[in-house]
Amino acid sequence: EAQVTQNPRYLITVTGKKLTVTCSQNMNHEYMSWYRQDPGLGLRQIYYSMNVEVTDKGDVPEGYKVSRKEKRNFPLILESPSPNQTSLYFCASSSGQKVPYEQYFGPGTRLTVT
Amino acid sequence: RKEVEQDPGPFNVPEGATVAFNCTYSNSASQSFFWYRQDCRKEPKLLMSVYSSGNEDGRFTAQLNRASQYISLLIRDSKLSDSATYLCVVSRYSSASKIIFGSGTRLSIRP
Numbered sequence: 687e688a689q690v691t692q693n694p695r696y697l698i699t700v701t702g703k704k705l706t707v708t709c710s711q712n713m714n715h716e717y718m719s720w721y722r723q724d725p726g727l728g729l730r731q732i733y734y735s736m737n738v739e740v741t742d743k744g745d746v747p748e749g750y751k752v753s754r755k756e757k758r759n760f761p762l763i764l765e766s767p768s769p770n771q772t773s774l775y776f777c778a779s780s781s782g783q784k785v786p787y788e789q790y791f792g793p794g795t796r797l798t799v800t
Numbered sequence: 801r802k803e804v805e806q807d808p809g810p811f812n813v814p815e816g817a818t819v820a821f822n823c824t825y826s827n828s829a830s831q832s833f834f835w836y837r838q839d840c841r842k843e844p845k846l847l848m849s850v851y852s853s854g855n856e857d858g859r860f861t862a863q864l865n866r867a868s869q870y871i872s873l874l875i876r877d878s879k880l881s882d883s884a885t886y887l888c889v890v891s892r893y894s895s896a897s898k899i900i901f902g903s904g905t906r907l908s909i910r911p
Contacts, residue, residue, distance in 0.1 A: 719899070726808075728887070728903035729844070744898075776843055787832065787891065789899070791843035 688713045692777050692792035699767055700800055707762045707795050709777030717780040718760040719744070719789070720752065722773040729776065735760055767799040803827055804890050806902035814910055817878050821905045823871045823888030832891035833864055835873050837884045838904065844887055847873075875907075883909045 690711045699705055711718065719734040721744075731744030735754040749771055751763040760779075764771060774796050778789040806823045813819050825833075833850035848855065850862040850871050861874040871888055888902035 721901070726903060729901040731899060734899075745900075788834075788846045788849070789844075791845070793843055794841075 688790070690777055690779055690790050690792035692775075692795050694795060695793060696796050698798045698800065701768055702766050705764050705767060705797075707764075707775060707777075707797070709760045709762065709792060710758050711760075711779040711790070712758065713779060713781070713790065714757065715779035715781050715790075716757070717787070718754065719778045719780075720750070720760070720762045721776045721778065722746065722771075723776060723794075724773050732762070732775075767797075769799045771797065772799050773797060801826060802903070804888055804900045804902040806886075806888050806905050808903060808905060810906035810908055812908045812910060813878060815878060815880060817909075818874065818876050819878055819907065820875075821873045821886055821888075821907075823873075823902050825869050825871070825888075825890045825900075827890070827892055828869060830869075830890045830892055833871050834889040834891075835860075835862055835871075836887040836889055836901075838887055839884050844901075847886070878907075878909050880909050880911065883907055 693708045716737045720732040721729040723729045730746045732750050733752040735741045776794050777792040780787045780789045804825050835847040836844040837847045838844040848857050850864045854863045859876045863872045885904040885906050887904045890900045892898035
């Protein structure tokens with residue numbers, strides 16, 4: 687089954703404790719992206735990757751890091767989480783080859799930073 | 801001003817009604833346009849892409865007006881299962897790189 691998986695689905699952590707949210711897709715997609723969703727603000731793009739070893743900042747990259755060492759994986763790293771990073775996070779992937787580009791989303795990770 | 805703006809709603813309409821959503825975007829260089837649907841606490845899913853010529857998929861019709869920079873979605877004969885948040889999505893460039901989501905319009909269909 688074609689899918690995007692994220693882990694963990696729920697995470698409660700404390701300020702400053704490094705964490706990683708994993709994202710994996712099995713559709714051989716070149717393009718992957720991370721979003722955060724906050725009430726009243728919609729989904730905002732954090733980082734995206736057009737292919738292996740190619741990443742770029744979205745609209746709200748501060749406080750986040752990503753890497754793309756393999757095509758299928760695109761982890762999101764919070765080196766020193768802060769309470770303003772409490773949010774619902776979605777990973778998405780797209781073939782990036784066909785216009786328009788349908789994105790497939792993971793189930794989401796609900797992060798709470800205390 | 802947000803780059804993609806939608807009326808947040810909520811729209812509360814009876815089953816069988818026709819409902820229309822509009823979305824405006826500010827970047828005239830925007831290339832690709834979409835409507836996504838998001839159920840409560842779930843991931844967004846593509847409802848339909850929006851083409852300049854307009855397109856229809858069953859009860860759903862999408863229109864794009866580049867001159868006025870707005871996108872519309874029309875739902876006819878609404879069903880209870882149409883209750884969701886509808887997200888207007890715009891890609892700034894011809895690649896998939898920069899993608900902007902509207903905040904979404906909440907729709908609730910009542911029996």
